[in-house]
Amino acid sequence: MRTFCCKLAAFALLQLLMFAVLLRHYDVSRExxxxxxxxxxxxxxxxxxxxxxxxxxxxxVPFGIQSDRLEQALSRPVVNMGLVAGAGLDFMLREIKPSxxxxxxxxxxxxxxxxxxxxxxxxxRQLIVFRPANACYLQPKxxxxxxxxxxxxxxxxxxxxxxxxxxxxxxxxxSAPTLSLPRRGFNEWGDLRAHYGQPRRIALEDLEHVRLVPxxxxxxxxxxxxxxxxxxxxxxxxxxxFAFTFPPQPPxxxxxxxxxxxxxxxxxxxxxxxxxxxxxQVQVYDPALFFDTGYHLTGPGATLRTDxxxxxLRPVCENGGxxxxxxxxxxx
Amino acid sequence: MSFASVxxxxxxxxxxxxxxxxxxxxxxxGVLLAASYFFYGWWDYRFCGLMLFSxxxxxxxxxxxxxxxxxxxxxxxxxxxxxxxxxxxxxxxYFNFFADSLVLALAAVGVDVNPTTLPIVLPVGISFYTFQxxxxxxxxxxxxxxxxxxxxEYLTFVSFxxxxxAGPIERATHLLPQFAAARKFSPxxxxxxxxxxxxxxxxxxxxxxxxxxxxxxxxxxxASASGAALALATVCFAFQIYCDFSGYSDIAAGTAxxxxxxxxxxxxxxYFAQSLSEFWRRWHISLSTWFRDYVFIPLGGSRDTVERTxxxxxLTFLLSGLWxxxxxxxxxxxxLHGLYVVASRWxxxxxxxxxxxxxxGESLLPSxxxxxxxxxxxVLVCAGWIxxxxxxxxxxxxxxxxxxxxxxxxxxxxxxxxxxxxxxxxLVVLGLFVAAEWLGRFEWNPxxxxxxxxxxxxxxxxxxxxVILYLGTQRSADFIYFQF
Numbered sequence: 039m040r041t042f043c044c045k046l047a048a049f050a051l052l053q054l055l056m057f058a059v060l061l062r063h064y065d066v067s068r069e070x071x072x073x074x075x076x077x078x079x080x081x082x083x084x085x086x087x088x089x090x091x092x093x094x095x096x097x098x099v100p101f102g103i104q105s106d107r108l109e110q111a112l113s114r115p116v117v118n119m120g121l122v123a124g125a126g127l128d129f130m131l132r133e134i135k136p137s138x139x140x141x142x143x144x145x146x147x148x149x150x151x152x153x154x155x156x157x158x159x160x161x162x163r164q165l166i167v168f169r170p171a172n173a174c175y176l177q178p179k180x181x182x183x184x185x186x187x188x189x190x191x192x193x194x195x196x197x198x199x200x201x202x203x204x205x206x207x208x209x210x211x212x213s214a215p216t217l218s219l220p221r222r223g224f225n226e227w228g229d230l231r232a233h234y235g236q237p238r239r240i241a242l243e244d245l246e247h248v249r250l251v252p253x254x255x256x257x258x259x260x261x262x263x264x265x266x267x268x269x270x271x272x273x274x275x276x277x278x279x280f281a282f283t284f285p286p287q288p289p290x291x292x293x294x295x296x297x298x299x300x301x302x303x304x305x306x307x308x309x310x311x312x313x314x315x316x317x318x319q320v321q322v323y324d325p326a327l328f329f330d331t332g333y334h335l336t337g338p339g340a341t342l343r344t345d346x347x348x349x350x351l352r353p354v355c356e357n358g359g360x361x362x363x364x365x366x367x368x369x370x
Numbered sequence: 371m372s373f374a375s376v377x378x379x380x381x382x383x384x385x386x387x388x389x390x391x392x393x394x395x396x397x398x399x400g401v402l403l404a405a406s407y408f409f410y411g412w413w414d415y416r417f418c419g420l421m422l423f424s425x426x427x428x429x430x431x432x433x434x435x436x437x438x439x440x441x442x443x444x445x446x447x448x449x450x451x452x453x454x455x456x457x458x459x460x461x462x463x464y465f466n467f468f469a470d471s472l473v474l475a476l477a478a479v480g481v482d483v484n485p486t487t488l489p490i491v492l493p494v495g496i497s498f499y500t501f502q503x504x505x506x507x508x509x510x511x512x513x514x515x516x517x518x519x520x521x522x523e524y525l526t527f528v529s530f531x532x533x534x535x536a537g538p539i540e541r542a543t544h545l546l547p548q549f550a551a552a553r554k555f556s557p558x559x560x561x562x563x564x565x566x567x568x569x570x571x572x573x574x575x576x577x578x579x580x581x582x583x584x585x586x587x588x589x590x591x592x593a594s595a596s597g598a599a600l601a602l603a604t605v606c607f608a609f610q611i612y613c614d615f616s617g618y619s620d621i622a623a624g625t626a627x628x629x630x631x632x633x634x635x636x637x638x639x640x641y642f643a644q645s646l647s648e649f650w651r652r653w654h655i656s657l658s659t660w661f662r663d664y665v666f667i668p669l670g671g672s673r674d675t676v677e678r679t680x681x682x683x684x685l686t687f688l689l690s691g692l693w694x695x696x697x698x699x700x701x702x703x704x705x706l707h708g709l710y711v712v713a714s715r716w717x718x719x720x721x722x723x724x725x726x727x728x729x730x731g732e733s734l735l736p737s738x739x740x741x742x743x744x745x746x747x748x749v750l751v752c753a754g755w756i757x758x759x760x761x762x763x764x765x766x767x768x769x770x771x772x773x774x775x776x777x778x779x780x781x782x783x784x785x786x787x788x789x790x791x792x793x794x795x796x797l798v799v800l801g802l803f804v805a806a807e808w809l810g811r812f813e814w815n816p817x818x819x820x821x822x823x824x825x826x827x828x829x830x831x832x833x834x835x836x837v838i839l840y841l842g843t844q845r846s847a848d849f850i851y852f853q854f
Contacts, residue, residue: 042555049832185376188375190376193843197836
């Protein structure tokens with residue numbers, strides 16, 4: 039039996055070794071998928087000096103914020119980490135937590151439906167495929183679905199993309215764009231610009247149908263403020279300022295879901311060490327400024343939203359500034 | 371827990387090591403029992419309660435049957451086991467089907483009834499373990515088996531995880547004695563088990579899942595799909611369901627061998643069958659023999675007149691269709707196969723029944739006659755698969771009509787060729803698989819790898835492993851038979 043077990047273990051080890059080699063040479067630079075931008079965003083996060091403004095959130099953030107203008111107006115480098123709401127709040131926060139440094143300002147703009155507390159396992163899986171290091175931001179609750187039950191799919195996809203990338207290196211071909219808003223549509227700050235100047239993809243009357251969709255679970259989910267509270271406390275202890283800005287919405291959404299949105303706002307304002315820089319009403323935009331959904335602003339919409347953010351954040355950066363340096367537990 | 375998941379490959383070595391920690395039978399059975407309930411509970415822990423209830427009930431009935439002296443008492447116990455097992459199966463699997471059908475039937479005669487449907491979740495594998503526990507009590511009733519005193523042994527027999535959710539449906543007379551003795555580790559059996567697991571995974575993940583993409587795109591849009599797309603999808607479905615189910619059976623058999631348990635063979639190259647009767651001797655053998663022994667033969671089998679035999683066959687196949695799913699198209703699929711078998715018996719009356727030991731004969735290439743018979747059988751089986759895969763009877767009829775009508779024009783074949791070219795990778799792999807099966811049909815599975823030297827074996831296993839990972843993870847789908 040010992041011989042059999044040793045042989046089996048050696049076989050498994052050989053396969054793991056081969057996978058490790060594959061991973062070592064895994065090159066995502068030619069990937070054109072929208073979600074592959076996660077690799078670029080993390081690279082910028084690692085190389086941008088503090089004090090920084092790090093913007094977090096779902097796709098409302100890359101679609102609707104002009105980081106270069108924010109950088110100029112607030113005189114601090116900006117990293118737009120926002121990519122996709124389906125990653126879920128826990129993942130977004132864990133993504134930046136290890137790289138936060140004293141003096142940073144974190145600005146979160148979470149979509150209203152994300153206050154239901156959910157995540158999309160397929161999106162998370164893709165984020166790991168395009169940047170395997172993202173796997174370390176998974177939480178135990180992600181583990182069963184993503185690793186134990188569907189882990190082989192992720193490994194297989196990495197193997198396929200790795201082989202495709204090697205072939206492309208020899209044939210100088212990139213992978214075909216899988217979305218009409220590809221990775222190359224992001225600028226160096228991490229803002230999406232591919233949709234600027236493009237015709238809107240949704241008629242005004244249709245916007246009524248794609249506006250805010252409340253999640254099926256409890257909304258707002260009481261777990262979300264708890265997660266935010268924990269993160270805010272951690273930021274405070276590390277001398278990082280944590281702020282929240284509401285996502286953009288057409289007026290109709292706020293009228294339809296007034297009570298839920300009010301509850302969300304109240305719960306956010308009750309969180310210690312979280313600075314809520316605006317209100318849902320401030321982030322209401324003319325329906326003509328939305329590109330394809332009730333969260334994605336067009337170029338002019340993004341300009342307007344950035345103006346509003348500059349106005350809200352300038353006093354924070356000038357007067358409030360970053361939090362005082364953290365005091366260690368023993369008082370030194 | 372699915373066989374095609376990371377957790378299974380973490381779970382299996384742990385159970386394997388724990389199982390052989392001790393050579394005591396009680397320990398080994400205890401480990402397998404705990405592992406089986408963990409395996410089953412991974413889907414939904416509530417399902418475990420139902421399985422335990424069903425198992426305990428049959429255990430108790432089995433004990434009572436052994437001590438019952440009067441025929442009436444024994445018959446009452448038989449009725450009780452049938453009513454409880456089929457009642458549970460009927461409630462979870464067929465309640466809504468029968469309720470809906472009753473409402474439709476009453477509406478047809480002008481009686482309007484408010485439909486009562488319940489949000490019932492079908493416990494995974496209920497059809498399989500119900501038939502297994504039922505066979506236990508039926509065998510005791512028939513005097514073919516002594517009831518087990520050891521409850522752990524019996525519970526392990528019912529819940530043995532490799533074959534729990536999709537078979538093979540084991541008979542107590544075959545499986546229980548294997549739990550009654552301690553298992554010794556056999557390196558040859560364990561190596562063969564690993565090979566079977568790898569081969570089963572390749573069939574499921576590389577072929578079944580990728581063919582499923584072609585099938586779903588045509589059958590999922592049956593109203594708008596072309597006749598050529600539907601014809602190709604039908605052939606692909608024939609291989610999808612075969613690779614899916616026989617792949618599961620291979621993994622089950624391979625896993626069981628790691629624990630020193632031999633499961634019955636479930637598939638024996640069914641698509642090389644030359645007649646429908648032969649097909650049913652090679653397809654889902656454990657279910658076919660179950661229906662033969664517990665339905666067909668008790669109904670009278672083929673001992674009586676031709677008419678009675680035909681009736682018995684039809685009834686058996688109708689029930690087999692209903693076992694597969696709570697919908698009329700499954701019943702129609704069973705009825706069609708019943709008619710096939712009855713018709714072939716009528717047509718071949720007087721002729722001696724051919725039972726080739728090797729499917730398709732022993733020569734390297736089949737004769738034209740054998741090839742014609744195999745193709746004819748395959749086409750008839752495919753016609754049945756349309757009923758099986760379609761959402762409803764009208765859809766199945768429309769698919770058949772479109773294939774038949776459009777098949778008369780040349781455009782059909784041009785379109786078919788385009789589709790084949792579009793899916794060339796998976797279809798080439800399928801061709802290689804059929805060739806491997808043909809060449810390896812003399813043995814249980816077409817894996818001659820064990821005769822190769824060690825480096826060549828490892829190279830083959832590594833290649834197969836990476837092919838599975840590369841081609842077999844583009845779609846993720848559960849095993850088809852889980853839903854039954």
